[in-house]
Amino acid sequence: MGIFKFMTPEIIFGINSLSQIGESMLRLGAKKVFIVSDPGIVNTGWVELAIQYLEDCKLNYCLWAGATPNPKDYEVEKGVDAYRESGCNAVIGIGGGSAIDAAKAIALLATNGGTIHQYEGVDLITRPLPPMVMVPTTAGSGAEVSQFSIIVDSKRKVKMTIISKSLIPDIAIIDPQTLMTKDARLTANTGMDALTHAIESYISLAATPLTEEYSLQAIRLITKYLRPSVASQHNREAKEAMAMASLQAGIAFSNAILGAVHAMSHQLGGLLDLPHGEVNATLLPYVLEYNLISSPEKYKNIAAAFGENVNGLSLTEAARLAIKAVKELASDIGIPNSLSNVNLKEEQLDFLSHNAVHDACMITNPRDMEASDVKMLFRKALGSEC
Ligand SMILES: [Fe+2]
Structure with missing residues (x-):
């Protein structure tokens, strides 16, 4: 067997663990949090609940609900523009794999610049990302713990696989009650x-x-x-x-x-x-x-x-x-x-x-x-x- 590494984020698991999101962001040095989600998740009320917990910790936030299933390169670009205008210094992704992958891609470009296409492949990220906390609302993608982000190249009509340990979130908050919607x-x-x-x-x-x-x-x-x-x-x-x-x-x-x-x-x-x-x-x-x-x-x-x-x-x-x-x-x-x-x-x-x-x-x-x-x-x- 050769040399191998094994990495996971900090994991917070359990019913009502969403309540830990404000304190988690404070520990990571967040001042203002950029929340990435999609309209369907916003309608379920989980984003509103997360915002309440952030406000309890006196954290400011900016909500961007522009992710769609199979997130696209142009959506990520809009998200990065919104991040830069917002004055945020940390990222939360709330949703299924698509919202979380979009959140990671926005965080990637926020500090590394360029376009998302430049990072397709393995280990092409060179600068640290903003602090990231991910909250999955489906039981499937694993994006909240993974070193992957999958983004569609809308011109080539292919999914780009971006793999880097830099994409592993700092904290994954897995609250099974989100699956009940x-x-x-x-x-x-x-x-x-x-x-x-x-x-x-x-x-x-x-x-x-x-x-x-x-x-x-x-x-x-x-x-x-x-x-x-x-x-x-x-x-x-x-x-x-x-x-x-x-x-x-x-x-x-x-x-x-x-x-x-x-x-x-x-x-x-x-x-x-x-x-x-x-x-x-x-x-x-x-x-x-x-x-x-x-x-x-x-x-x-x-x-x-x-x-x-x-x-x-x-x-x-x-x-x-x-x-x-x-x-x-x-x-x-x-x-x-x-x-x-x-x-x-x-x-x-x-x-x-x-x-x-x-x-x-x-x-x-x-x-x-x-x-x-x-x-x-x-x-x-x-x-x-x-
Ligand atoms: Fe998958």
Whole structure:
């Protein structure tokens, strides 16, 4: 085993932990806080509650609710302009992965300058970012603990993956009560995103003994609690467990990176502005089939984490149970098993496949992939013959 690092933010977890946000910002030296969110989250009341806690600590703030699903480069530029005009010296992101990724990208440009496109890739940030506190309101993205920010390049129509330890927030505040305002579809999609993080990080070429434990524990929680969490907005036990699963999967993938599912879904999401978690969930079984020969022992462990009985089976039989368990979970919560309902055309596949092999997440996929392999998997997911 080579040298590896393992990083997380300070983590504050639990029902009502949002109440810690003012004191957290004060500890980081905030004078005036720039809050990044989106209109949907503002409507849920969580931003208003966070502002109350900031005011209790005599902190000034500026609210910018310009983030959208799959945040775009031009939105980030508007956000940075607003940050600079506001006189703020710290950033809060409240929302799903999109709002948090936008918050990180705004913080990045606030001190590093230039355009967000300059930072696509790994370790291109050179100056410290303003203090950052992130509050996820979905159980899926893991963005509150990760060293990733994913921003759409609106001209190229691709998602840029920006990876740097500078993007790890200072403090993540994870309050499971925020999950109780989410509908079943969003809960299913984001939960499957967390599962994809757990599985891709577990079989990643950059996995370590530290990340593997987080990955497996996330899978155990998701197999037990995602179905009941989708079934009811009010199941507190399931919401707390899914918040923990998302956190653990986030810690795992931030340190072990991901794989071909995310490399492919970034392209599809960038081109067609699709829900990230749902695209991942649909692609996951196809990519797992392809990757199986790389790490059957790990697939067997994944099957066991799903609660499958692997005793007495051959290694390949046991490994295949991991894929079966993923398909069953996806089916039970209404995830489409193909991309046939997506407006994706055959002539777009070369563009997507070429870009996917150059996505930063492809570097750690456990089986080598050429553009032709990616295209074959897209065609399978579309329900086409190869
Ligand atoms: Fe993801």
